[in-house]
Amino acid sequence: MSRPVAPTTRKTFTVALAGNPNSGKTTVFNALTGAHQHVGNYPGVTVEKKEGIARFQDTTFTVVDLPGTYSLMAYSIEEIVARNFLIDEEPDAVVHIVDASNLERNLYLAVQLMELGVPLVLAMNMSDVVRDKGVQINYHKLAELLGVPVVPTVGHKGRGIQELLATVAEVCRNPRARKQPARQVNYGYEIEPHVEQLVKVITGHEACADRARWYALKLLEGDEETAKRVQSLCPGDYEMILQRAVQLRQHIEGISGASIGTVLADGRYGFIVGACAEAVSQTAEARVSRSERIDRMMLSRWLGLPIFAVLMYAVFQLTFALGEPLMGGMEAVFEWLGGTISSLWPEGSDSLLKSLLVDGMIGGVGGVLVFLPNIMLLFLAIAFLEDTGYMARAAFLMDRLMHKIGLHGKSFIPMLIGFGCTVPAVMATRTLETRRDRLTTILVLPLMSCGARLPIYMLIIPAFFPQAWQAPMLWTIYIIGIVLAVVLAKLLRATLFKGESVPFVMELPPYRMPTLRGLLLHMWERSWLFLRKAGTIILGIAIVMWALSVWPKPGAKQVEQFEQQRDAVKARADIGPEEKVGLLGEINNAAAEAELEHSVIGRIGKGVAPVLRPLGFDWKTSTAMLGAFAAKEVFVAQLGIVYAVGEADEASETLREQLQANYTPLQGFCIMLFCLVSMPCMATVAVTKRETGSWKWALFQLGGLTLLAWALTAVVYQIGRLVI
Amino acid sequence: MWETGLVVLIVFAAAAGVGYQLYRSAAGKSGCAGCSGCSQAMNLSAADSACRQGVNPTQRANGR
Numbered sequence: 001m002s003r004p005v006a007p008t009t010r011k012t013f014t015v016a017l018a019g020n021p022n023s024g025k026t027t028v029f030n031a032l033t034g035a036h037q038h039v040g041n042y043p044g045v046t047v048e049k050k051e052g053i054a055r056f057q058d059t060t061f062t063v064v065d066l067p068g069t070y071s072l073m074a075y076s077i078e079e080i081v082a083r084n085f086l087i088d089e090e091p092d093a094v095v096h097i098v099d100a101s102n103l104e105r106n107l108y109l110a111v112q113l114m115e116l117g118v119p120l121v122l123a124m125n126m127s128d129v130v131r132d133k134g135v136q137i138n139y140h141k142l143a144e145l146l147g148v149p150v151v152p153t154v155g156h157k158g159r160g161i162q163e164l165l166a167t168v169a170e171v172c173r174n175p176r177a178r179k180q181p182a183r184q185v186n187y188g189y190e191i192e193p194h195v196e197q198l199v200k201v202i203t204g205h206e207a208c209a210d211r212a213r214w215y216a217l218k219l220l221e222g223d224e225e226t227a228k229r230v231q232s233l234c235p236g237d238y239e240m241i242l243q244r245a246v247q248l249r250q251h252i253e254g255i256s257g258a259s260i261g262t263v264l265a266d267g268r269y270g271f272i273v274g275a276c277a278e279a280v281s282q283t284a285e286a287r288v289s290r291s292e293r294i295d296r297m298m299l300s301r302w303l304g305l306p307i308f309a310v311l312m313y314a315v316f317q318l319t320f321a322l323g324e325p326l327m328g329g330m331e332a333v334f335e336w337l338g339g340t341i342s343s344l345w346p347e348g349s350d351s352l353l354k355s356l357l358v359d360g361m362i363g364g365v366g367g368v369l370v371f372l373p374n375i376m377l378l379f380l381a382i383a384f385l386e387d388t389g390y391m392a393r394a395a396f397l398m399d400r401l402m403h404k405i406g407l408h409g410k411s412f413i414p415m416l417i418g419f420g421c422t423v424p425a426v427m428a429t430r431t432l433e434t435r436r437d438r439l440t441t442i443l444v445l446p447l448m449s450c451g452a453r454l455p456i457y458m459l460i461i462p463a464f465f466p467q468a469w470q471a472p473m474l475w476t477i478y479i480i481g482i483v484l485a486v487v488l489a490k491l492l493r494a495t496l497f498k499g500e501s502v503p504f505v506m507e508l509p510p511y512r513m514p515t516l517r518g519l520l521l522h523m524w525e526r527s528w529l530f531l532r533k534a535g536t537i538i539l540g541i542a543i544v545m546w547a548l549s550v551w552p553k554p555g556a557k558q559v560e561q562f563e564q565q566r567d568a569v570k571a572r573a574d575i576g577p578e579e580k581v582g583l584l585g586e587i588n589n590a591a592a593e594a595e596l597e598h599s600v601i602g603r604i605g606k607g608v609a610p611v612l613r614p615l616g617f618d619w620k621t622s623t624a625m626l627g628a629f630a631a632k633e634v635f636v637a638q639l640g641i642v643y644a645v646g647e648a649d650e651a652s653e654t655l656r657e658q659l660q661a662n663y664t665p666l667q668g669f670c671i672m673l674f675c676l677v678s679m680p681c682m683a684t685v686a687v688t689k690r691e692t693g694s695w696k697w698a699l700f701q702l703g704g705l706t707l708l709a710w711a712l713t714a715v716v717y718q719i720g721r722l723v724i
Numbered sequence: 725m726w727e728t729g730l731v732v733l734i735v736f737a738a739a740a741g742v743g744y745q746l747y748r749s750a751a752g753k754s755g756c757a758g759c760s761g762c763s764q765a766m767n768l769s770a771a772d773s774a775c776r777q778g779v780n781p782t783q784r785a786n787g788r
Binding site for chain 1: 739
């Protein structure tokens with residue numbers, strides 16, 4: 001490729017006209033060249049080649065009218081001829097004549113031209129027909145979204161031809177001087193990593209490097225013409241590249257349950273539909289596809305957001321309704337496991353190893369793992385919404401909402417990822433072009449309720465709220481996070497980060513029926529992450545927390561006091577044996593509680609408790625909050641340990657029952673609210689520092705969110721106490 | 725006595741493991757605590773797939 005990157009002083013350029021059949025290409029060609037035409041054939045084929053001369057000011061263009069094609073797929077000889085001309089002859093500009101009255105179908109070729117990386121100008125032909133149909137196209141916006149110049153034309157009346165020539169001249173003279181580079185279709189997280197892998201392999205060969213993404217996509221599609229070209233350009237590694245492409249194609253087809261051609265076409269049409277939804281006020285397509293019919297309802301101005309809210313509610317309802325019996329089963333398994341391990345020691349034994357295994361490991365990690373069924377169900381439901389294509393609509397709806405409050409929709413993509421984990425979500429903000437967009441998004445991302453907080457909600461909600469209220473409560477927590485994020489982002493954009501947002505196309509792929517394999521795979525991948533985390537870092541922290549909960553042991557004087565109390569009860573003759581057992585149990589529990597309060601955890605908790613008391617938290621929940629800084633799930637593990645260690649009775653109740661006995665529903669809600677808003681986990685702070693390049697923003701986020709959480713929770717708790 | 729020794733050993737091993745993981749996380753050498761090191765801008769399932777396929781985390785920065 002020898003395309004000039006700096007402004008050129010040349011006065012003659014080659015311009016190719018591309019377009020669908022019947023898009024008015026010949027009319028525009030005639031309008032551009034007048035009588036200066038000659039007709040021949042492309043070398044080796046009987047496809048007509050028309051060339052003409054056009055002049056604009058002091059510049060002369062040799063205009064080549066390419067055969068009319070719908071795509072660059074190499075299905076027909078016309079497509080091959082057009083494609084080869086663009087790759088081999090490297091025209092200085094390519095003008096794509098778009099039938100604007102049939103926009104979506106015509107833009108498919110435009111997207112492929114963008115992928116090919118040619119210097120592109122879009123001529124929106126038949127713009128009068130579009131207007132007559134009552135359709136409005138925002139050409140300026142479309143140009144911004146696609147990253148290529150767009151000029152409305154009416155070929156048969158010669159309208160817009162001078163503007164088109166002026167734009168072409170500008171592109172020819174300075175092809176890189178466009179306001180923004182042409183955007184690329186993002187094929188989504190299932191496809192993009194594989195495309196990137198192949199691009200990396202191809203980029204290693206200088207001859208293919210400039211069009212590496214194009215070659216990668218075509219090889220994935222199994223395009224034989226491209227395969228031949230790659231073979232001639234990089235003969236040494238051709239076999240390896242082709243083999244890699246075949247492997248990746250098989251993988252993608254296996255996951256998606258559709259042919260690679262369909263998958264990539266869906267991606268391109270998704271990009272086009274997204275762009276048109278932004279730039280066209282009424283679709284010009286006479287044909288109403290199934291996806292469009294569904295979208296009319298799903299993306300409706302009035303119904304879109306309520307449908308989104310109802311769907312999320314249904315997901316949470318499913319999580320609780322189906323998950324409850326399974327969770328009960330998991331609790332029974334861990335109770336049985338704890339009982340079995342306890343039975344290895346004599347009854348009443350104060351063995352440290354037994355306490356570590358039962359109170360520390362099973363009480364801690366088991367407390368987190370019992371929620372695995374709920375989490376798997378939630379992930380399954382989310383995978384279904386993603387794989388059907390609905391999640392893209394949810395993002396589009398939020399994009400529209402965010403536009404209204406001055407934010408940019410692209411920020412919502414990291415936010416969606418943030419529902420899984422904040423760390424990759426912070427990194428996903430790299431796709432935002434401006435620093436102010438990035439910083440705003442990063443700072444509010446922890447408010448998207450990540451998967452690690454789910455065990456906290458799963459513990460608290462069933463403990464304090466009746467079945468009918470469980471799904472609405474979880475829904476409310478998620479909505480509070482989203483609303484707070486939006487409000488805070490708006491505040492930040494109005495104060496610290498003022499400025500305009502850059503344009504962005506939200507892809508809207510067609511709806512499709514997901515495959516069972518794909519759904520189960522997605523569910524398992526996420527559940528496996530949860531399991532792995534529980535089995536590694538959560539287990540480690542649980543063991544450390546257990547140690548901090550049992551050491552140091554209380555002094556001999558305190559132990560002796562409890563011993564004397566026990567002896568006094570045993571010596572009493574005025575009460576029966578059953579009453580004695582009850583009193584001894586109470587003393588044992590008091591002794592265990594005193595031991596816990598004497599431990600490191602107890603002392604830390606007592607130290608922090610006054611700060612969190614206005615929020616309704618006691619010292620036990622306060623220590624759990626601190627533990628959650630390492631990882632959010634630790635909150636549940638820590639509470640499990642504290643209540644297991646602080647309870648002498650081996651046949652104790654479940655953690656949920658203990659919470660019910662010790663806290664009110666208002667306190668339960670406040671715990672969830674504080675966990676949602678307060679300090680993000682340590683990994684998030686670290687990644688924020690790394691991505692912003694400064695501790696200032698990481699600490700601002702940490703301190704700001706914690707202060708906000710404190711204030712908000714205190715207000716809710718104090719008002720709640722007055723009302724309830 | 726051996727029980728106490730074993731418990732202390734387990735606790736120290738856990739503390740060392742947690743400390744190492746948190747250090748890696750804080751130093752930006754891995755993403756989430758407990759994650760095996762794929763700290764790129766991917767959603768969970770993509771990150772996990774990439775980890776298992778042995779993709780070097782520094783190879784990509786595409787977040788969607």
